[in-house]
Each structure stands twice: as structure tokens, then as C-alpha cells.
Amino acid sequence: MxxxxxxxxxxxxxxxxxxxxxxxxxxxxxxxxxxxxxxxxxxxxxxxxxxxxxxxxxxxxxxxxxxxxxxxxxxxxxxxxxxxxxxxxxxxxxxxxxxxxxxxxxxxxxxAQTGKGKRLYLATGNQDKTTRIYDIRNMSETLHVLRANVGAVRSLHFSSDGRHLAVAEPLDFVHIYDATTYDQSQVIDFFGEIAGVSFTPDDNSLFIANADDRVGSIMEFGRINHGCWQDDDCFLV
Structure with missing residues (x-):
């Protein structure tokens, strides 16, 4: 009732x-x-x-x-x-x-529309140069440990559709992970300190704030297919 x-x-x-x-x-x-x-x-x-x-x-x-x-x-x-x-x-x-x-x-x-099961992920950026992925229903278990190149992870965002995770190191590197498996990523490699990253609501662009005193700027990387964003170069590793 x-x-x-x-x-x-x-x-x-x-x-x-x-x-x-x-x-x-x-x-x-x-x-x-x-x-x-x-x-x-x-x-x-x-x-x-x-x-x-x-x-x-x-x-x-x-x-x-x-x-x-x-x-x-x-x-x-x-x-x-x-x-x-x-x-x-x-x-x-x-x-x-x-x-x-x-x-x-x-x-x-x-x-709620399709009835297809969902896993609800939480991502943390850490001082030990890792991003750690958890299922919020079982926070005692780490599902994935994603390692950075040079420093602590300072900024990270899921895309609106939940299919990608952008992870920014303190400088030079932004990683865009396939959030369905986390077994591959696109790496955007450039010069400069990173102030933050964010997807647009339609997930068609990724903005990166470059805070370097000499070459600081807001860079936009456009999505060219289901798993790649491009400025000048685009590659998967």
C-alpha cells in the first residue's frame, strides 16, 4: 500500500x-x-x-x-x-x-529506463601518484589502481555518460581512461602545470587549464570518435 x-x-x-x-x-x-x-x-x-x-x-x-x-x-x-x-x-x-x-x-x-545493471564508481586522486577506482557498494575493495607519471593526481572528472574518466597530473600529462574496463587510456602530453580538467556536458570536448606562467592557456580537445579527443595529436597507449 x-x-x-x-x-x-x-x-x-x-x-x-x-x-x-x-x-x-x-x-x-x-x-x-x-x-x-x-x-x-x-x-x-x-x-x-x-x-x-x-x-x-x-x-x-x-x-x-x-x-x-x-x-x-x-x-x-x-x-x-x-x-x-x-x-x-x-x-x-x-x-x-x-x-x-x-x-x-x-x-x-x-x-531506470532500460533496466540494465549499473556499477556506481567513485574515483579518487591521491598523493601517491595513483587514481583509485571503487564501487560505492563496497568501499573496502579497490577495483583499479591507475598510476601517474610524475606526481599526485590533482583533478579528475567522469564524462557525463560515464564512459570516460579524465585524470590530470600536476603537470604535463592528462590521461583519458575507458571507464568500462580501465585497461586503456589516451594520454595527452604537453608542457605546463595543470590547473584542472573538465568535459563539456555533451562530452564532445575536454578542456584543460594550463597554468604555466609562460604558455598558460585553456586548451580544448575535440572528440573525434567514441574514444579519442584531438587537438593536434591523438593516440592510445
């Missing part, structure tokens, strides 16, 4: 639901079916707004699915399959990520 924004919704053991607007004194209950599956027990319901502002019910069911149902039409707008009965699911504040738990020891963090 869930109640929010004057809407009350209840799910049952056979995939049925009842919905009522509690602000309407003589409001009529709306009945319907979430699923016709024989194991379609409703385990949990949450009332949420999606990224477009539509008011929806996020329903976790015993038939291995989480569903989004439009409150105004009582129509299912999305179904996400899981490998086990879903006991509870919820959306992140930005409505991009869905977390589900069920009849298993693990939980799943997935893209």
Missing part, C-alpha cells in the same frame, strides 16, 4: 490493485490488474514522479518484475525484468537509477 499526493493505492495477492483519490469525498475506487501471472503477488508500492513530472506507481511484484503505472490512466508504462522475485524497488532522486532487492542475497542498481 502507498499513499501520497491524495492518492491511495493497494495491491493484492493475485496481481490486482485498487486506487482511490482520498481528497474526493465521494471518490470512486478504480480496480485493475497489475499482472495476470499466477505468482503476481504485490510486494511493495511506491508513488513517484518520473523525470517528465508524471505521477506514477512503482510496483514490485513476485513475478520477477518491477513496473511503473501511470496514476491518471492506470496503464503500465514500463516493465523491468529481474532474475528473482522483487520485494522492494525505489528510484533515485533524479529518477535515472532504480534499486531493487528481492529473493536473493544481492541487490541490483539499474538504469
Amino acid at each position: 502507498a499513499c501520497r499526493n491524495n492518492v491511495l493505492i493497494v495491491g493484492g495477492n493475485s496481481g490486482e490493485f485498487a486506487l482511490k483519490r482520498v481528497d474526493e469525498k465521494d471518490g470512486t475506487e478504480h480496480w485493475g490488474a497489475i499482472t495476470s501471472d499466477a505468482s503476481g503477488i504485490t510486494n511493495h508500492i511506491d508513488l513517484v514522479h518520473d523525470r517528465n513530472g508524471a505521477f506514477q506507481a512503482l510496483i514490485s511484484s513476485n513475478d520477477f518484475r518491477a513496473r511503473l503505472m501511470d496514476i491518471n490512466t492506470s496503464k503500465m508504462t514500463r516493465e523491468i525484468d529481474f532474475p528473482w522475485a522483487v520485494n522492494c524497488s525505489t528510484l533515485s532522486m533524479d529518477r535515472r537509477i532504480l534499486c531493487a532487492v528481492g529473493d536473493a542475497t544481492e541487490s541490483i542498481i539499474a538504469d
